[in-house]
Amino acid sequence: HQVLRIKTRNEEEVKKLQLLESLEHLELDFWINPSTPALPVDVRIPANSIQAVKAFLESQGIEYSILIEDVQVVLDKEKEDMACSLQRDRSSNSFNYGTYHSLDSIYAELDHLASEYSNIVSKLQIGESYEKRPLYVLKFSTGGRNRPAIWIDAGIHAREWVTQASAMWIAKKIASDYGKDPSITSLLNKMDIFLLTVSNPDGYVFTHTTNRMWRKTRSKNQGSLCVGVDPNRNWDAGFGGPGASNNPCSDSYHGPSANSEVEVKAVVDFIKKHGNIWAFLTLHSYSQLLMYPYGYKCTKPADYAELDALGRAAASSIRSLYGTTFTVGSICTTIYQASGGSIDWSYDYGIKYSFAFELRDTGRYGFLLPANQIIPTAEETWLGLKKIMEHVRDNSY
Amino acid sequence: DIDDVGHKYYLELVLEDVLDKDSTVNCTAEVLYHLGNKNIAPDVQFTIEGELKNADEADNIFYNRIKSLEKELVAENIPDSHGNVSPEMEPIRLLAWVASGYVIWQNSTENTKFQLAQIKHVKQVKRIDEYLEFDYVILLHEMVSQEIIPWQMTVLWHPQHGVQVTRDSRQPKHASE
Numbered sequence: 001h002q003v004l005r006i007k008t009r010n011e012e013e014v015k016k017l018q019l020l021e022s023l024e025h026l027e028l029d030f031w032i033n034p035s036t037p038a039l040p041v042d043v044r045i046p047a048n049s050i051q052a053v054k055a056f057l058e059s060q061g062i063e064y065s066i067l068i069e070d071v072q073v074v075l076d077k078e079k080e081d082m083a084c085s086l087q088r089d090r091s092s093n094s095f096n097y098g099t100y101h102s103l104d105s106i107y108a109e110l111d112h113l114a115s116e117y118s119n120i121v122s123k124l125q126i127g128e129s130y131e132k133r134p135l136y137v138l139k140f141s142t143g144g145r146n147r148p149a150i151w152i153d154a155g156i157h158a159r160e161w162v163t164q165a166s167a168m169w170i171a172k173k174i175a176s177d178y179g180k181d182p183s184i185t186s187l188l189n190k191m192d193i194f195l196l197t198v199s200n201p202d203g204y205v206f207t208h209t210t211n212r213m214w215r216k217t218r219s220k221n222q223g224s225l226c227v228g229v230d231p232n233r234n235w236d237a238g239f240g241g242p243g244a245s246n247n248p249c250s251d252s253y254h255g256p257s258a259n260s261e262v263e264v265k266a267v268v269d270f271i272k273k274h275g276n277i278w279a280f281l282t283l284h285s286y287s288q289l290l291m292y293p294y295g296y297k298c299t300k301p302a303d304y305a306e307l308d309a310l311g312r313a314a315a316s317s318i319r320s321l322y323g324t325t326f327t328v329g330s331i332c333t334t335i336y337q338a339s340g341g342s343i344d345w346s347y348d349y350g351i352k353y354s355f356a357f358e359l360r361d362t363g364r365y366g367f368l369l370p371a372n373q374i375i376p377t378a379e380e381t382w383l384g385l386k387k388i389m390e391h392v393r394d395n396s397y
Numbered sequence: 398d399i400d401d402v403g404h405k406y407y408l409e410l411v412l413e414d415v416l417d418k419d420s421t422v423n424c425t426a427e428v429l430y431h432l433g434n435k436n437i438a439p440d441v442q443f444t445i446e447g448e449l450k451n452a453d454e455a456d457n458i459f460y461n462r463i464k465s466l467e468k469e470l471v472a473e474n475i476p477d478s479h480g481n482v483s484p485e486m487e488p489i490r491l492l493a494w495v496a497s498g499y500v501i502w503q504n505s506t507e508n509t510k511f512q513l514a515q516i517k518h519v520k521q522v523k524r525i526d527e528y529l530e531f532d533y534v535i536l537l538h539e540m541v542s543q544e545i546i547p548w549q550m551t552v553l554w555h556p557q558h559g560v561q562v563t564r565d566s567r568q569p570k571h572a573s574e
Contacts, residue, residue, distance in 0.1 A: 099479070100479050207478075212478045213514065213515070213538075215543060230543070245542070250542065250544070251544050252542060252543045287540075335540075363512040363513075368476045368479075368480040370476070370481060371479050371480060371481075373480075
């Protein structure tokens with residue numbers, strides 16, 4: 001196939017080209033349609049029609065030049081270039097932490113990190129999503145056997161893209177800072193960190209392919225055309241209570257039963273099996289909030305004083321970097337009553353240091369946070385997480 | 398609590414210029430949510446202490462640019478999935494933000510918290526008078542239910558006559574989305 005650029009000198013020539021346009025059997029693909037003599041006309045011509053079209057143009061005295069000699073050659077080169085750059089990304093680790101990535105790209109980077117920092121990072125699979133995608137957790141450890149550990153997860157709600165992106169940056173930060181930053185070094189010398197960067201891979205893929213605003217899992221609901229369960233209403237904490245919907249079409253549908261979602265069950269099973277998790281930290285967006293239990297009831301948790309003080313200290317650390325203010329409080333008093341939430345479950349299970357973060361912003365861009373804010377968001381969030389982890393380190397024995 | 402009437406809130410707020418973080422203005426407001434009938438918008442009274450910054454120049458530049466377009470403006474997904482907004486579309490986004498404020502006000506209760514999530518689609522409508530008219534389909538994010546609600550709104554604007562929403566309606570959501 002060739003692409004020609006045709007220069008028309010007057011309205012008459014434009015009309016002749018419009019005539020050509022109407023001849024469907026030629027199968028012409030106009031990249032710039034004939035409309036005015038002021039603009040060139042670009043047209044892709046299939047091999048079979050090239051002779052005929054050129055003959056026509058020449059007989060009418062219409063000027064043309066060849067823009068693309070052979071379209072296939074261009075396409076082949078593009079494919080090659082893309083494969084090459086993908087290859088390059090794979091080998092030289094040019095993962096751009098300041099942009100949003102596809103699931104495949106994120107999963108490739110997890111492997112990268114595990115291999116580049118193999119002395120402290122390993123990748124574990126804790127289960128599979130509804131659509132059978134692996135659920136990968138990065139384990140940061142300097143040894144020992146079943147040390148006290150911190151759990152961090154991101155992206156349980158698919159559309160909250162800054163959380164998966166921040167988690168990736170945080171993974172890189174922990175790995176590269178070990179041995180350099182005294183705080184993280186002393187932390188990892190005593191404790192392990194488990195980081196689930198994409199808790200809801202099915203939902204995440206759906207936000208890329210179909211609906212950027214998707215929140216839930218992608219499980220089928222019996223007897224309904226509507227898909228998915230809100231994974232943060234599906235935990236066994238006041239399940240089915242106020243603040244969750246029993247309508248499968250709702251974005252806060254709690255599901256048929258607690259832990260019905262495999263993505264949730266996988267985390268629950270992992271935490272229970274590990275048996276030595278001391279902090280459960282989960283990342284959401286948006287609103288800039290730092291919250292502790294409870295969501296399913298509006299009464300204070302037993303450790304209210306300590307959690308509130310720690311939350312405020314963490315928010316203070318966050319603010320120290322770019323001035324971003326986070327509001328601190330329990331879920332129920334800060335946003336709304338919401339049953340079946342993950343940190344309520346983890347707290348009642350015995351994990352005292354249970355916090356939920358809502359990252360940037362406060363509504364100007366909401367879920368569609370510009371990519372240039374990923375790294376600043378990750379940097380400030382990291383300070384908050386670190387504050388909490390340091391407290392756990394100093395209080396875990 | 399006002400018996401038989403509703404709930405009244407007294408607010409002190411600070412308004413911040415979106416385009417100039419250092420430019421702030423104090424504001425006091427009274428908001429009355431009516432008892433029972435969910436179809437009446439809350440009453441709002443407010444006082445601004447001082448003046449809002451003059452935006453005439455930027456308004457006129459935008460106005461003239463749109464007026465001189467050969468074909469009516471059409472666009473979608475503002476911001477896009479990655480949060481990007483092209484410089485040409487920024488005023489279109491700001492206009493939607495203002496207009497959506499009206500829609501949000503008209504549909505708010507004590508149990509809702511709306512934010513403009515995205516402009517799904519915007520189409521300029523040709524007019525013979527001096528006003529600019531845009532037909533928007535926006536997505537509103539309702540934070541209590543976490544629902545994303547598509548909403549159509551027809552917006553009129555002129556630099557000297559301000560913003561008007563002449564028509565708006567909630568759109569149905571597809572089960573498959």
